[in-house]
Amino acid sequence: MTMKIYYLPGHGGQLTTGLGEALISKGLSIYGRETRGDFKKFRFMEQAQLIADDLARDFCGPDDLVIANSYGAYLFLHAQSLMPALNGKVILLSPIVGEFSDDDNTGLGFIPPYADRLFDLAQRGELPAPAHCEIHVGENDWQSRPENVKRLGELLGLGVFVVPEAGHMLPRSYVSDLLDRWLAWHL
Secondary structure (H helix, E strand, O other): OOEEEEEEEOOOOOOOOHHHHHHHHOEOOOOOOOOOOHHHOOOHHHHHHHHHHHHHHHHOOOOOEEEOOOOHHHHHHHHOOOOOOOOOEEEEEEOOOOEEOOOOOOOEEEEOOOEEEEEEEOOOOOOOOOOEEEEEEEEEOOOOOOOHHHHHHHHHOOEEEEEOOOOOOOOOHHHHHHHHHHHHHHH
């Protein structure tokens, strides 16, 4: 039997390229939402509700797997806020957790929709945390600032792993080893 996984790629991402391609190569059946095309026509909280509905319908059991990357992890966390805590296994890679900027180098920044909502909910104890979730972020990630990710992880009681010398795109070998370990634990 092929294992299935719910996958949310980063902004503008596809289910079958990048990390999705790696998941498929490991024998997983991929489900989820591409963060482009028709999906982008919905307002942000409508997108989060679509994801929450998907998860509640097909991925809420203790053996279900969810992986979300970057902006997809941001969408996942907002979807999680709209439903009971997932009971399955979740990995968040380089999650966007709110506003960010790279003032020191490029001057680039981004304020996602509802930028303060996750921390506001978490501080009030109103953001459900998945039962089995781990978060991985690069030490030098200016988009998913490790200090912000660790703070959210602490508020939710989730393990946060900071990958030394890594940026927003975690090293392929690190992610591959992580997936191998995670999938072996699942079997």
